[in-house]
Amino acid sequence: xxxxxxxxxxxxxxxxxxxxxxxxxxxxxxxxxxxxxxxxxxxxxxxxxxxxxxxxxxxxxxxxxxxxxxxxxxxxxxxxxxxxxxxxxxxxxxxxxxxxxxxxxxxxxxxxxxxxxxxxxxxxxxxxxxxxxxxxxxxxxxxxxxxxxxxxxxxxxxxxxxxxxxxxxxxxxxxxxxxxxxxxxxxxxxxxxxxxxxxxxxxxxx
Numbered sequence: 323x324x325x326x327x328x329x330x331x332x333x334x335x336x337x338x339x340x341x342x343x344x345x346x347x348x349x350x351x352x353x354x355x356x357x358x359x360x361x362x363x364x365x366x367x368x369x370x371x372x373x374x375x376x377x378x379x380x381x382x383x384x385x386x387x388x389x390x391x392x393x394x395x396x397x398x399x400x401x402x403x404x405x406x407x408x409x410x411x412x413x414x415x416x417x418x419x420x421x422x423x424x425x426x427x428x429x430x431x432x433x434x435x436x437x438x439x440x441x442x443x444x445x446x447x448x449x450x451x452x453x454x455x456x457x458x459x460x461x462x463x464x465x466x467x468x469x470x471x472x473x474x475x476x477x478x479x480x481x482x483x484x485x486x487x488x489x490x491x492x493x494x495x496x497x498x499x500x501x502x503x504x505x506x507x508x509x510x511x512x513x514x515x516x517x518x519x520x521x522x523x524x525x526x527x528x
Contacts, residue, residue, distance in 0.1 A: 327357035339370075347374030363408070365392040370415075379432045381423035383517065387415035389526075414523035421455035421516045428453055443498050444488055445475050458513045459491060479518070481511045486520075 332353045340346050348371075355366035368389045375382040393408040428437030428450060437450035440462060447464040451472050454461045460479055463472040476491040485502035489495075502508065508522040 325355075325357050327360060328353045328355065331360075335368075339372075342377070344376040344379065345374070346372060346376075348372060360394065363393055363395055365394055367391060379427060379430070381419065381427055383418045383420045383423070385415070385417050387413055389413045408528065410525050410527045412523060413526055414521075416519060416521040418520075419518040421453070421518065424455075424518065425453040440488075440500075444477065444490075445473060447473055455513050455516050455518060460488075460513060460518075479511050479513055481508045481520075481522075484508060484522075486511055 332351050335353075336349060336351050339349065339351070350371040352369045353365065354368065355364065359366060368387075370385065370387045372385045373383065375385055390412040392411045395408055427433050428440075429452075434449075437453065438448050440453075441450040441464050442448045445462060445464055447466065449464070450462065451465045452463040454463075456476070458478065459476045461474055461476045463474050465472050478489045478491065480487050480489070482497075483499060484507035486500040486508060488498045488500070490497075505527070506522060506524045508520055510519075510521040512519045
């Protein structure tokens with residue numbers, strides 16, 4: 323039998339998640355635990371599956387996240403608040419990006435800075451003209467003055483030191499690491515079928 327308190331909380335969380343996204347296709351949310359454990363200050367975990375998500379201008383084709391135990395204090399809840407979180411908790415999961423949608427995002431605000439950073443760091447040119455994923459390679463294009471065709475360079479991508487590592491298609495060229503929030507660690511990265519898939523974990527601080 324479904325736990326009524328967890329059902330109510332899950333419904334409220336679904337509405338809250340949708341309100342924080344620019345757009346959201348499908349969403350499946352599961353709370354792990356019981357009313358008894360929640361009243362004792364512990365939610366055993368949360369799992370989330372979503373597709374076609376746009377969060378702060380970043381398009382995510384699919385998202386799967388699951389959390390570890392979450393400490394809560396029902397006594398600290400204020401009107402309109404769903405969870406009073408007490409301590410940091412861990413989240414792990416995976417996300418995937420469609421190459422065409424990622425290209426569009428990197429050419430517009432608020433992620434234009436990231437596309438231009440990649441072009442400058444990886445090609446020594448700016449601004450970014452286009453990004454595409456071709457099988458297991460990512461290609462950047464930058465317009466060059468007085469040249470009809472843009473400059474192009476292709477890179478392999480893998481996870482290294484908790485972030486993304488760009489390696490030029492020519493192996494003797496130096497690698498470049500993407501700056502990453504220290505609370506986030508990327509453990510695996512894969513380019514395939516026009517998509518970028520990332521796996522990792524993060525520490526969430528209330």
